[in-house]
Amino acid sequence: QLQLQESGPGLVKPSETLSLTCTVSGGSISSDDYYWGWIRQPPGKGLEWIGSIYYRGSPYYRPSLKSRVTMSVDPSKNQFSLNLSSVTAADTAVYYCARHARRHAYSTFDLWGQGSLVSVSS
Amino acid sequence: DIQMTQSPSSLSASVGDRVTITCRASQSINSYLNWYQQKPGKAPKLLIYTASSLQSGVPLRFSGSGSGTDFTLTISSLQPEDFATYYCQQSDSTPETFGQGTKVEIK
Numbered sequence: 001q002l003q004l005q006e007s008g009p010g011l012v013k014p015s016e017t018l019s020l021t022c023t024v025s026g027g028s029i030s031s032d033d034y035y036w037g038w039i040r041q042p043p044g045k046g047l048e049w050i051g052s053i054y055y056r057g058s059p060y061y062r063p064s065l066k067s068r069v070t071m072s073v074d075p076s077k078n079q080f081s082l083n084l085s086s087v088t089a090a091d092t093a094v095y096y097c098a099r100h101a102r103r104h105a106y107s108t109f110d111l112w113g114q115g116s117l118v119s120v121s122s
Numbered sequence: 123d124i125q126m127t128q129s130p131s132s133l134s135a136s137v138g139d140r141v142t143i144t145c146r147a148s149q150s151i152n153s154y155l156n157w158y159q160q161k162p163g164k165a166p167k168l169l170i171y172t173a174s175s176l177q178s179g180v181p182l183r184f185s186g187s188g189s190g191t192d193f194t195l196t197i198s199s200l201q202p203e204d205f206a207t208y209y210c211q212q213s214d215s216t217p218e219t220f221g222q223g224t225k226v227e228i229k
Contacts, residue, residue, distance in 0.1 A: 046209065046220055046221070046222045047158075047209055047220040047223075049217055049220070060216065062216075062217040063123075063216075063217060096165055096166075105172065106156075106171050106172045106213065107154070107218065108156050108177075108213065109156075109166070109168065110168050112165035112167070114165055115165055
């Protein structure tokens with residue numbers, strides 16, 4: 001059964017770059033059927049989609065974050081990654097990776113990792 | 123961006139109650155509306171997609187309806203494990219956006 005697991009530092013200093021990796025197990029990231037996405041949730045608040053990427057590349061990002069976000073994928077390691085630059089306290093959140101099922105008829109985040117809390121503080 | 127507004131923001135209900143949560147989009151999203159359940163400290167779980175299609179493994183007491191701008195999630199008979207926060211999400215256009223959530227609490 002497919003599982004996703006986020007990993008990365010739990011604390012990042014302001015103005016630095018937040019880096020997270022999602023490892024996919026129990027299945028291949030190299031599926032024609034899915035994108036792979038990142039969603040975040042500030043403490044006590046709602047959900048915000050950050051971006052999604054296909055195993056062959058072709059990332060697309062939330063426009064408001066586009067200037068600071070880079071996503072990449074490593075099929076050989078069954079991993080995909082998120083970099084968010086120039087972070088501030090407003091970027092403090094639980095970061096989730098998720099499988100993004102994009103079809104002609106629908107688009108859903110149908111499997112999620114457990115989440116990784118990243119705090120931005122000096 | 124399409125704004126998604128849920129109501130109410132929270133509600134109190136008893137086991138066995140019928141519960142209805144509403145989600146309104148700032149413009150038409152056809153039927154590109156998903157519902158998720160999130161329990162404290164856990165990741166969201168997909169319940170319903172395309173407004174009314176039940177995700178595999180989700181109990182039949184959950185149902186969804188609506189199209190255009192107005193959507194509803196209904197729990198026909200609330201169970202103890204259903205106390206959680208529920209989010210709607212539109213997938214009609216990028217960026218995909220979520221509602222602010224509806225917390226269902228025990229009365």
